[in-house]
Amino acid sequence: MTAILIGLFALLIFMIVACLIAIETRDLLSAVVCVGAAGFGLALADLLLSAPDLALTQMVVEFICVVVLIRVVVTRQDHTHETPKDTFALAAVVLCLGLFLAACGFTFAALRPFGAPLFAGPEPTMAGQYVAHGLPDTGAVNYVTSILLDFRGYDTLGEATVIFVSIIGAYAVLRSVGRIGHASHK
Amino acid sequence: MQATSESGGGLSPIVKTVARWMAGFILVFGLSVVLYGHLTPGGGFAGGVVLSAAFILVVLSHGRREVLQILSERAPTIYDGLAALAFLLLAVLGYAAGGFFLNFLPKGQPFQLWSGGIIPLCNLAIGVKVGACLFGVFAALAVFRHLHQRSA
Numbered sequence: 001m002t003a004i005l006i007g008l009f010a011l012l013i014f015m016i017v018a019c020l021i022a023i024e025t026r027d028l029l030s031a032v033v034c035v036g037a038a039g040f041g042l043a044l045a046d047l048l049l050s051a052p053d054l055a056l057t058q059m060v061v062e063f064i065c066v067v068v069l070i071r072v073v074v075t076r077q078d079h080t081h082e083t084p085k086d087t088f089a090l091a092a093v094v095l096c097l098g099l100f101l102a103a104c105g106f107t108f109a110a111l112r113p114f115g116a117p118l119f120a121g122p123e124p125t126m127a128g129q130y131v132a133h134g135l136p137d138t139g140a141v142n143y144v145t146s147i148l149l150d151f152r153g154y155d156t157l158g159e160a161t162v163i164f165v166s167i168i169g170a171y172a173v174l175r176s177v178g179r180i181g182h183a184s185h186k
Numbered sequence: 187m188q189a190t191s192e193s194g195g196g197l198s199p200i201v202k203t204v205a206r207w208m209a210g211f212i213l214v215f216g217l218s219v220v221l222y223g224h225l226t227p228g229g230g231f232a233g234g235v236v237l238s239a240a241f242i243l244v245v246l247s248h249g250r251r252e253v254l255q256i257l258s259e260r261a262p263t264i265y266d267g268l269a270a271l272a273f274l275l276l277a278v279l280g281y282a283a284g285g286f287f288l289n290f291l292p293k294g295q296p297f298q299l300w301s302g303g304i305i306p307l308c309n310l311a312i313g314v315k316v317g318a319c320l321f322g323v324f325a326a327l328a329v330f331r332h333l334h335q336r337s338a
Contacts, residue, residue: 052227056219060235064320067242072327139293140224140302148229149308153287157277160312164270167319171263174326 005114007048015041029074036066053144196249205247212240220313224302230312237317242324250329262322269315276304276311 015038022034039062046055112118119127130147140146148156196202219226220233245253280288294301 053229053232056228057232057235060232060239064235064239064242064324067239067246068324068327071246071324135296138289138302138305139296140305141296142224142226142229144227145224145229145305145309146302149224149305150287150289150303153277153308156308156312157273157287160270160273160315163316163319164266167266167322170323171326 004048008045011041011045011048015045029070032066032069032074035069036062039065053142196252197247201247205243209240209244212236212243216240216313216317220309221299221306223309223313224305225297225299230309231316233309234313234316235320237313238320238324241317241321245325245329253329259325262318262325265318266315266322269311269313269318273308273311273315276308280304 018034018038018041022031022038025031025034039058043055043059043062046052046058117127119125130143130151134143134146134151135141138146138150140150216233216236216239218233219228219236220230223229223233277287280286280290283290289303289305291303291307293303300306
């Protein structure tokens, strides 16, 4: 357990550093690569915590995101210019960071220890019910899938609806009719 | 190389050949992740993303001119909508057996491909839907933008 914890903290520090570089760098390509590195660290953390389903999904989504960002975003010119540092803004950031860290301290003090989640007690819990009834009730060997598509199928339907609506929104922004109409109005 | 890619002609023949070979393997891997989602790690979402990755690889290597000859602009939208309707239909068909999202098909033997009732079918619908979605976004951003700028 300690080896897993050390690896997890190393990955977390790596991801935080990658995110900071992605925010602070002036080069768009470097920022995209750093975002990809942070996502890859998250996939490795999922593997360390023995969640291969999540790790697989995170890794392929990260690859696609990096490819799309590099192909679509980076080839364009970067028109952003540096904003001057403001003392008030810096003070507000430091204040909010301090409040956030204080809230984190109180929250983590109240959390259960690592590796002993709330649902894994000896008393009959929801996770225990899933493990006990997953195979006989659904016939699926992969319990993650049996929860996603059988016990929690309604949630997955909502999730699919969210993706559908967001893609429809993207099409509505990028569709040809609006572009041609906009061009003819000009 | 960048200049030919920008004009829509694709990359060099070496890249095209390797991409053509790899795209088939990536498609098969994505299909296996989707179809075996109830037996091994993976499932509809991850497999769908892998499926879209195969198409994105072909677009990146062959350029949008070749891709637009074999694939219409409406294809991702159509597959996206059909797969979403199929998933909803599977959910609503549960009413025939008693309830929403009821697993009405026979469960079958565990560890076999045909087990889990409606779960493999749901995985297939979600895989097609996610793959069409992501490829549609990539196509709308990278391929069809130039098409519209030319036609407009």
